[in-house]
Amino acid sequence: MGNQITKYSEELYNYRVETMTPMSSAFNELADYADTLPNSRMRTSHDAAGAIRVVCQLVGARKVLDIGTFTGCSAIVAAEQVSDSGKVITCDKDATHQEVFEKVFAAAGLDQVIDFVNKPAMEVIDELLASEETGTFDVVFLDADKHNYQSYFDKCLDLVRTGGAVIVDDTLWMGKVVEESDTEDTRLAAMLEFNEKMSNDTRVTNLVLPIGNGVTIAVKQPVSG
Secondary structure: OOOOOOOOOOHHHHHHHOOOOOHHHHHHHHHHHHOOOHHHOOOOOHHHHHHHHHHHHHHHOOEEEEEEEOOOHHHHHHHHHOOOOEEEEOOOOOOOHHHHHHHHHHOOOOOOOOEEEEOOOHHHHHHHHHHOOOOOEEEEOOOOOOHHHHHHHHHHHHHHEEEEEHHHHHHHHEEEEEEEEOOHHHHHHHHHHHHHHOOOOEEEEEEEEOOOOOEEEEEEEOOOO
């Protein structure tokens, strides 16, 4: 029958959040802090965080790369899913909120699980690839500058093991992907190009979910042949 929900209202969003498994107090503390900031829309939404949690559990994640730390919401939810011997590497070129999120990480007993790297995402990814980390990550969460999404994705796919997942945030871009009015939004253009390429990418099986600002889950497939 196709789409049976014709209106994704604020009330429906709140209902979905209220009926999902609650997020941890640590996540909520970081989310509440983010919501006080002028650029609060950059934080990982509750339902997108729920997707990270479920994917990490499904693949049995023990090693996660989180690209785009901001206030640490995505990093904390990933860290809560890996074992004590697991590892979450989170990176951001902006360390403005480092003191806040590292305090929360420590209070949650996850400061030894999470490594924050204060460098640009591409630099971190290239260093990991150069360090023979290819195929060693279970999950990557990508939420960085949209113009480089395809380059990030291609390199992150090399870092992820077969059967692992790359989770990509913001892929529906406020719903504008089905509008043609905002022709000057270069980030929208980048997302449209990325989504089109993803739909034909045989390296992965992907699904676009209408949660948060649009979340794509791409599972790495075995190399054929």
